Amino acid sequence: MPSANGQSSGDGAAPRALDVSDLEVTFHRRGRRLPVLKGITMHIERGEAYGLVGESGCGKTTLAMAAMRYLAANGTIDAGRVLVDGQDVSELSEEALRKWRGGKVSMVYQDPTQALSPAMRIGDQLAEVYRYHEGTGKTEAIERARESLRRVAIPDPEATLHRYPFELSGGQQQRVVIAMALSINPQLLILDEPTTGLDATVEAEILDLIEELRGRINAAILLITHNLGLVARLCERVGVLYAGRLVEEGAAKQVFTDPRHPYTMGLLRCVPRFGMNKTDAALQTIPGTLPALGEPLKGCVYSARCPMAKPVCVRREPDLYAWPGDGGARGAAEAEALPPDPAAYSPHHANPVGEASRHVRCYFSPDVPEMPVMTPVLATSLEARGATEGNVLSIENVQRTFKDGRKKLTAVSDISLELKRGETFGLVGESGSGKTTLAKCVTGLIAPDSGTIEFEGGQLRPTAGRRSKDALRAIQMVFQNPDSTLNPSWSTRAILTRAVRKLGGADRASVRGKVDKLSADVRVEPRFLLQKPLDLSGGQKQRIAIARAFAGDPTLVICDEPASALDVSVQASILNLLVELQTNEHVSYVFISHDLAVVRYISDRIGVMYLAELIEVGAAAEVFNPPHHPYTEALLSSIPTLDFDDARQRIPLRGTMPSLSEPPSGCRFHTRCHRLLGDICREQEPPLQEAVSGHTYKCHIPPNELLVLQTETAAAAGRGSAADAAEPQSIGASDLSAPAEV
Amino acid sequence: MDETRSSLGPDPDLRAEGAQLSADPEMLEARVDAVATRATVAAQVDAAAAAEQRRQRRYLARALLRSPTFMVGMFILLFWVFMALFSTGITQNPTDVDPAASLQAPSGAHWFGTDDLGRDVFARTMAGARTVLIIAPAATILALLWGGIIGLVAGFWRGLTDEIIMRLVDVLLALPIIITSILVLSLLGKGTAIIIVTIGALFTPVVSRTVRAAVISEREREYVMAARLRGERSAFVMAREILPNITQPIIVEGTVRLGYAVFTAATLSFLGFGLAPPSPDWGLTISTQRVFLQIAPWTVLFPAVALASLVVAVNLITDGLGRVFAK
């Protein structure tokens, strides 16, 4: 890939795009020094793409801001240097710094809807970069702004110039931000979580754009993300950051296929691989939580959470060693003898960081592939969970419309589905597709306009306030946002006690026992019951929220993105907990998520929603394989995976999501469909086709034809079958299914 | 099923206890024992929770003690509260008339001089806080009470109730408070109780608007939905779930209103719609004595400065509270 970026990377004389050495950044809060970055040394060659990964709070963004010389007022650089294009950032004068920001280095931000000035036309916002960097005149600056919009392939750039940010979709706004960042041909482009918060198809669209632009611009890229798949797709090299330390660095493919730091290994193991299901393998979790800023750490920063930690790891922090060292692998017994043999692991100062070099901050790198596997709770089969007992829930023709001024938005349109005891029904779709509204109709938080919801044979009343105590007890919900799911002024115990009392209907003495049992079931230590939610971590809050939902031994729990606001390691433990509770209690779930891999992992059956309609329903594996709805096909193709030989053909969706107030005629998906047949799609509502028994989708193309079309596409892309064939091969399936040892 | 579940729990003691209870319901003694133990544990747990709460309150208190604006404001306010309560025993009688000594300049005998009727200005200034310090807090409490209830109901129920209430609030706010109170007081007559009720009623719309805004942002939170899924009644959700989380904006609003209540009460006195002479009330004094501004400025300036110090004090407290809460 570097070859695509021209001559610069081969030219030894030209300075590197980014060169960071021994960087120490500290925040000061109430007289305390909180080190955020500890001795970071890394570089990015000209034209190279470098991914920086790690969970939130590891210092990724701080590193970017240090390169921009834009630390928060209480942050200081205590030691080390940051060179961009050979220039020491700290030595720039105010005016030079101004010209240099946006000129030499520029940035793309996480939330595009917040990044643009709300009251200024897009054209003016783009033009001002030229005007203040190159002194371009007004008309010429607008002309160049138009050009830059063309470069990022915005539909109708002329009209976009005159629009305000709120008139553009999130994806278009991010295109504008990217256009702005590339205005003055920067040497370094920093992408700070550029697709987080965007829908899967929009994310894919932005990734395609970045990938495509890489061939045309000569900027080096620093990609900051928690999504390893993004790095695998875009970057040549990757650095893994943990608690302000670079713990592993190397070529992205090597690091992800053969991780040599326990943290990297942990990160790779705790995300469900594409196509993985709860009955095949349990997710690995990383025990403990990220250290808080300024928390004193002994020895290796990761030792407190590392399943391989030995006494030596706590005694002395390992250096960033070059890997592989010429000594080769070494056993644990050998490593006990400190200090480590310099012949086997040469500290990186002796071996300058180079293009091909690989570094790991661990004494036991050779043993990392054999890192022990934990938490072996596997989901039992659907039958064992009581699925044979018949339907728990059946929804028929549910419809819900909201009024927005004079417009009518149909958020849920004529949806029917049913759910068995002990079954998990996964609901996927992009934001605004109606997933949450449907869930709220089931729980009674929103009353449907029409249609019936039957629960255990009886019809449910439309709102929670009118439902019987028994119905309330039996249907509960776990919400998305851990910060608002618990009442901040109640103690955790009070929250659970109230839930048990209202839902469990027990007397005073047994309430306490029940609360203790609930908290034990969700693995929250009793001491946390005294705390208020403010003092709990995100994972703990979500565990308490789950315990609250289970207070009355429910039959059905609606999980609305229960883990998506959490870091990946915590997410895995929450998913495991849900699986475990289901195995024990035979509870049914409706599981809503925008993360397809997660839904695939946890669900028995999956429903795909698009514009308020359920367009496809079927067993999880079947929905993920052809023949399936063209929208599902496109969604699946858009997910970045860790598969380096990934040759799936990405299917870009045309245009933007239509408005719910004016859904397209005929098939709702026809405006964006890549398999559009013609007028029939525009004019007639598609029939429900049955691919196999229990797997239906709404499309005019019959299953046998669709199967041919979709396997052809996959075959053209050089693969036997599409999506689901992306087996977890990169990290060795043997690791994941290895027997439990702990 | 119970077996599988408890085997996953991390705490073997807990498991044992649970198993014992469910397995041997006849073993009354053991059960009583277990309940007793649990009661002790419960007491300890509650004590710990209380300690946690105290710790948080202490933190707030410390932050307030460190805030110079809050402390200065508090000092001045307490001074005036003290004077309102005890000045009678310290100073001369504020209503003692001495026609022979009218409009005397400040001296050793009369620190702040005397007014047109020969009354001691120092005594009147010190006593002048009394009326305002009764009217303003009482009116504020009324406004918080009414506005709090209206705001909670409007914000929680939304819909038509909210629409009607907020339209009325808009209308009430369209009339400047001073003008509406003049209208009411001129026709209903004077008296402390009437003034308190009038100011309280006229501040109610503003308070209810603040409370409503806080409720609206709070009611969409997921813990409120969780309460609805438990089948809690609206009154419970409003009073126990939402109200504790909006106390800070209510407290800040309360101190802001207190400042304005002092302001309004003094202004009404000044305009002649408050208390009647010979009350030493500051606003009234400034109003009646201002004709002597050119020949005996002390009669007006001392009560004016006193009044200014009180309102500034209340607002320094507001500022300090707001800053500490914002952290």
Next chain:
Amino acid sequence: MLRLIGRRLLLMIPTLILASVLIFALAEVLPGDVGRSILGPYATQEQVDALNTELGADKPLYERYWNWASGWVTGDWGESLLLKQPVFPVVMKGLGNSLLLAGFALAIIVPLSILLGVFAGLRRDSLLDRGITISSLSMTVIPEFVSGVVLLYVFAVALKWLPVTAMPPDGSPFVYRFYYLILPAIPLMFLELGYIARMARAGTVQVMEMPFIRTAVLKGLPRRRIIFGHLLRNAMVPTVTVIGSQIGWLIGGLVVIETLFVYPGIGKLMVDAALTHDIPMLEAAVLIVAIIYMVSNLFADIIVALLNPRIRKGA
């Protein structure tokens, strides 16, 4: 944009009707017997009845309201009980005087307070910021008759720089009036300055923390461009709204200042009417104040819409 203004104007009508009902209720229903409340406890019942008949107060309520409201719309505002002359010209003259004073004060307050507020907000938590915040806060909360009396003493009595009265002698040129209005205007400025400055500061601080300001900085714009191009426009939205709603507070201030300086404005008119129970005069003056308040809020909304394209485009 025009549709927005039209809609807001239409929305004003029910508010105005409600306000008039409220004023009517406060003035004529709340006291029970109108004649008695005007004449006081010592008048004979015959006198009270005669007055009630004269005022039409013996008719049913809705008829009285209708007569009053319809008369108001057609410019027949009734006759002052005290002056025995039509209310309309008296109120209009007072209104003119008051608008002159208020306009004079506002012309200074608005730019000055915004300047101070933005300045403080940009140098957040500096000594200057604290100074501006605390001093403007203190000025705002001191009742205007207190600051008025002190200023009057210092500048008119002790220093003799400014006149004690607010109206020049008859026959003086018009510009003289501003010289006489300086002293009454200062307490009004105090009243509003701190409040608006605080709002401008808060808006500035809030917008400075928005991600789009970071974008503007990191795309290499000069500081003045960030402030004038990106910051002010967004930071001024809450300030403008507040200025609109503060007009009511300013009118309340006028009541006091006009009483203190014996200035023949609408505030003084209202106080006198209230003290003498001149109900037709009082009702008319209060209603006109309510209208002015609503109109100023409308103006604020229009300016906000101009600042915010989202509202302007009706999204």
